[in-house]
Amino acid sequence: MTIRKEPSGRFRAVLKSGRTYVAGRTFDTKREATAWLNRERAALSGGVDPRAGRETVAKLLPIWLEERKDSVSAKTYVADRALPRLVPTNLAALSIGSVTDREVTRTLIHLTRRGLAESSVRRFRASLSTFFAWAVRERLILLNPVTPTRVPKAASPKVEMYPFNEAELDAFVARAAERDHRLAEVMLIAGWTGLRWSELRAVRVRDLVEVPMPMLVVERAEPEGVAAKASKSGKGRRVPLAGKVLPLVRSMAADRAPDEPLFTTVTGHRLHATAVKRTLNWSSTAGGRRIHDLRHTAACLWLARGVDPVTVQAWMGHASIATTNIYLHHLGTGADRAGLARLNGPGHAGGTRERHDEVEN
CATH class of the missing domain: 1.10.150 (DNA polymerase; domain 1)
Structure with a gap:
């Protein structure tokens, strides 16, 4: 292990293993040369050959x-x-x-x-x-250089959820039905079951169960372009079917083989997001929502109807109740509603105007 000063005034560090040359670099200062040599020597002692790290x-x-x-x-x-x-x-x-x-x-x-x-x-x-x-x-390097880094915050605002309320969902489905009745029904089912798009594509006819209650068994996902896999949480779940969509699901399952996809186009083809959006003229009919907002819609509809948040967590497949609580925050807490009731209560708005009139007189 040597460091020598070059005629140029810079410092050349040379690493050897026995008499075999391993690596060498030139630095502006002796301190930099010593630091590099110490790191390379430690790597060599740890079984990492610096020569292997020369590959691009x-x-x-x-x-x-x-x-x-x-x-x-x-x-x-x-x-x-x-x-x-x-x-x-x-x-x-x-x-x-x-x-x-x-x-x-x-x-x-x-x-x-x-x-x-x-x-x-x-x-x-x-x-x-x-x-x-x-x-x-593979002993090519000693340390992972990505570990100390962080992803910078994006300048653009984060895309927030934009769920439908019940009336808006019905209006959207009515507009969609004018273009394709079957796809409109699938959108309504998505808005009341909270299935992810990849899960909706993966549901089979046999996943509709009637005992002890009408439910969809969600165990797999089929993202477009890749093979089927386990759902995002890695665990199966059961999602009860509200009466509003149960007849539609039963109709789609009628007289079909158990392993066939349950939700398809009217011609029996698989669902593809791009084709669905094109058919339904999504930019005009959906009012600025994404397909994923149908999942958010289901959680908000359930909570607005009084379903317990822990139950909603199970139906949505959330790993943490904190994720479910995001929907509660979106809908407004009991404190928000109580505060608004006080703002709109008798005497508050009118009282403000009366005091203003007194000041003017």
């Missing part, structure tokens, strides 16, 4: 993806597969051993400024962290 990020990403293909779910692999496309050229060209948290942070800021949603940047960071964790496991 761009060259190693395909190797990681090939190993990743058979070890994760199809949906996760789709997200990971986007990594080579999203990694900036300057980061991809770096040797993996030279990437620090500074380069990763710059990349996260770059993606945010490009307009990617915060959730997409978080997904990118998760995939990138998994890639570098693989590199640590």
